[in-house]
Amino acid sequence: VAPRNRLVCNAHVSDSLAARLATIVGTGNVFADADRRATYETDWTRRFSGPARLVARPGSTAEVAAVLGACADAGAAVVPQGGNTGLVGGSVPRGGEVVLSTLRLTSIESLDAAAGEVTVGAGLTVAALNEAAAAHGLRFGVDLASRDSATLGGMAATNAGGINVVRYGMMRAQVLGMEAALPDGGIVSRLFGVGRDNTGYDLPNLFVGSEGTLAVVSKLRLRLVPMLPQRAVVLLAFDTLGAAIETALRARREVEALTAAECFFAEGLDLVCRHAGIPAPFTGRWPYYILLEAAARTDQSMALAGAVADAPGVRDSALATDARDRTRLWAYRDRHTEAINAEGVPHKLDVAIPLARLDEFAKEVRAVVLDLSPAAQVVLFGHIAEGNLHVNILGFAPDDERPDEAVLRLVASMGGSISAEHGIGVAKARWLELTRPPADIAAMRAVKAALDPRGIMNPGVLFPRPESQVPRRE
């Protein structure tokens, strides 16, 4: 398979675009030297990397728009980048693009505690927003293990999910308004955040999940949710996945205060224990685990434990109500991504399967990967309530796309989604056609062509480059 993600191109050390961008963002905020570019050029997994022509770090919406306008005039492609925690290769250059970093856009404006709303700069992290919101008894409704680095703009651009979707929905459900700069230098501003607004096309909603291919999000008006002080967590072990799924769904039906329903498997737990240096949760080693959390203003431990106490197939369990024990149990789930990364450079596939077929998928996905390489390692975990499994594959070269293709074809054949939360990026662009019919793709391409006629916004992301398209198979 031809390596497409490691294009080589000589980055321009100085050029007239750099000079123009310096007049917009200041000389300290545009740079081309290799040392300063390095952290912007490789993604979190180390699977995707490429040289940037320049890095520009605008400090306001007007500067973002001016940078885009200048790049459009120069015909220079742009890769928007927030915290660079994306897992599908969409946040790093493929070869010679301008990286537009949002990391200076960290404002927190007009936090309205009564309404539970706040306006923030797109480069603010979830952790920083939570710190500010906590003073008002509030928090942000999306939480994920990358909370210290992932930016709210990047999360909007990928429609991030995370561990609390079962309660609060994905990023799209939190976005009340947005300011975004277009590739022609124009600015879309819908920040007033009224609860109801039926005045035509919902542009912020269009930009959510657009992965930097249409516009650069510079500000967001976001919903906040109450901080719920009483949290109970239960970790359950099973010897069949079917029983684990049934129990998670029972909790979703019966535990009104449920905030999380997550799953992991024995292989992942072993990696977490080894790399994090922590003991296994139970004396027995069971193949399947679910972690449930309920949160409210009153104690939820009885409601949570009661709902799962007599669930068929439970082999062991642990309940945590104080902060230290909760953190201890959550670590088994939260630390999967870093443990897998410590083991090697993973192929990360993030899929959703109809719940009725999740058990069957978990078995078959191993078979299709091991068929390609018996020495490969398949680590599954994810957000069980939505049928969202993270399929992590170790043991293939970064550019060997055979396991990706085999897994995504299996997902499509089972009526699933090839991306449940991380997006398409460059990693899955070749296979978008597996689950989006030609009419969908034609409509998406028409939107892209209308807003980005010169194709400067994150080329290669979402839509495959022509030479890498795969034929659609029924």
Ligand code: FAD
């Ligand atoms: P980046 O990685 O910088 O960019 C991601 C994409 O968005 C790129 O295509 C980029 O071009 C575009 N983009 C970034 N900022 C903007 C902007 N302002 N305007 C327009 N486009 C922009 N994801 C989940 O959904 N759920 C999880 O539970 C989860 N857990 C994770 C745990 C770990 C340990 C790690 C490393 C990652 C995890 N992720 C998860 C993936 C990642 O954190 C999310 O995709 C997050 O939304 C990316 O935010 P970011 O600021 O890092 O964006």
Ligand code: MLT
């Ligand atoms: C998670 O749920 O922890 C993530 O989406 C990150 C990953 O898939 O590794």
Ligand code: ZN
């Ligand atoms: Zn996830």
